Amino acid sequence: MKPYQHPTVDQITLTGLLHALSDPVRLNFVQCLATRMCEQPCGAIPTPVAKSTMSHHLRVLREAGVVRIRTEGTQSLTSLRLTEIEAKFPGVLGAVLKAADAEKPLEEHS
Amino acid sequence: MKPYQHPTVDQITLTGLLHALSDPVRLNFVQCLATRMCEQPCGAIPTPVAKSTMSHHLRVLREAGVVRIRTEGTQSLTSLRLTEIEAKFPGVLGAVLKAADAEKPLEEHS
DNA sequence: CGTATTGTTCGACATCCATAGAACAATAAA
DNA sequence: TTTATTGTTCTATGGATGTCGAACAATACG
Numbered sequence: 001m002k003p004y005q006h007p008t009v010d011q012i013t014l015t016g017l018l019h020a021l022s023d024p025v026r027l028n029f030v031q032c033l034a035t036r037m038c039e040q041p042c043g044a045i046p047t048p049v050a051k052s053t054m055s056h057h058l059r060v061l062r063e064a065g066v067v068r069i070r071t072e073g074t075q076s077l078t079s080l081r082l083t084e085i086e087a088k089f090p091g092v093l094g095a096v097l098k099a100a101d102a103e104k105p106l107e108e109h110s
Numbered sequence: 111m112k113p114y115q116h117p118t119v120d121q122i123t124l125t126g127l128l129h130a131l132s133d134p135v136r137l138n139f140v141q142c143l144a145t146r147m148c149e150q151p152c153g154a155i156p157t158p159v160a161k162s163t164m165s166h167h168l169r170v171l172r173e174a175g176v177v178r179i180r181t182e183g184t185q186s187l188t189s190l191r192l193t194e195i196e197a198k199f200p201g202v203l204g205a206v207l208k209a210a211d212a213e214k215p216l217e218e219h220s
Numbered sequence: 221c222g223t224a225t226t227g228t229t230c231g232a233c234a235t236c237c238a239t240a241g242a243a244c245a246a247t248a249a250a
Numbered sequence: 251t252t253t254a255t256t257g258t259t260c261t262a263t264g265g266a267t268g269t270c271g272a273a274c275a276a277t278a279c280g
Contacts, residue, residue, distance in 0.1 A: 013213070014137070014206070014210055014213050015132050015134050015137055018128045018131050018132035018137075018206070019129070021128050022125050022128035022129035022132050023125065023268080024125050025268085027125055041226080041227095043225090043226070043227090050269070050271075051226085051227070051228090052227085052228080052230090052270065052271075053270065055227060055228055056228095056267090056268075056269085057268085058227090059228090071227095071277095073225095073277055073278065074224095074225055074226045074227075074276065074277045075225080075226055075277095076228095088209075089209040089213075090205065090208070090209070091201055091204070091205030091208070091209075092202075092205040092206055094201070095200065095202040095205045096124070096128070098200070099124050099198075099199040099200070099202050100124055103123070103124050133237090133238080135238085151256080151257095152256080152257070153255090153256070153257090159238085160239070160240050160241075161240090161241095161256085161257070161258090162239080162241075162258080162260095163239050163240065165257060165259085166237090166239080166258095168257090181246095183246090183247055183248065183255095184247045184254095184255055184257070185247095185256055185257075186257065
């Protein structure tokens with residue numbers, strides 16, 4: 001597959017980050033990513049939307065600098081750029097993730 | 111004028127909050143509100159958009175629970191619901207405001 | 221090679237959204 | 251009362267967005 005384009009930390013904007021996290025589907029995906037703390041293929045995370053829709057959301061998250069995606073075989077492994085974002089916007093992503101978990105805890109039994 | 115409708119703290123959602131803050135014009139307005147720490151009429155804050163557009167943004171912020179607006183004479187005074195939001199989503203708004211100021215400091219000379 | 225798995229890309233579509241101007245409403249000031 | 255100030259509402263518009271199905275691409279597995 002094609003290699004993915006990722007913005008550098010400098011290119012990440014606060015409003016871009018907030019916008020990427022403001023969609024319920026995306027926020028839920030990021031939340032899953034954060035709790036598992038490791039690379040995940042798209043299919044490993046339960047989503048309520050179609051495959052193509054998820055691909056779109058992943059692209060939004062990637063272009064906003066929220067996630068990093070690399071290819072391995074047929075699946076694309078996604079990881080959260082947590083430390084990078086925390087370095088640029090200290091506390092933001094951490095607080096959002098904590099708030100998301102407080103508002104709607106993930107069911108950790110899949 | 112009409113009295114304004116404000117959501118209760120329970121009705122404030124995380125995605126709604128993030129979406130409200132994800133627009134540059136709105137984030138800048140909230141940033142001004144935070145640094146001045148007191149009620150402000152709309153006109154007291156410099157904005158790059160038309161009056162009607164600002165009215166729209168204010169409504170978005172109000173309906174998301176970010177600001178509280180009350181009427182006094184001809185002007186509507188807007189205040190940030192900082193403590194309420196911090197109580198519900200600890201750290202989120204604070205970190206966003208700090209990040210906003212680090213990314214684009216306000217010129218405090220008007 | 222043929223098939224399955226995993227995502228991406230491409231229309232298409234409905235909706236939301238940021239923007240602005242014009243008209244209006246309500247109060248203040250003269 | 252007339253005028254000014256302040257902000258809302260209405261309408262319109264161009265662009266972004268979330269959603270999906272179908273077709274496609276690339277690799278893995280028989």
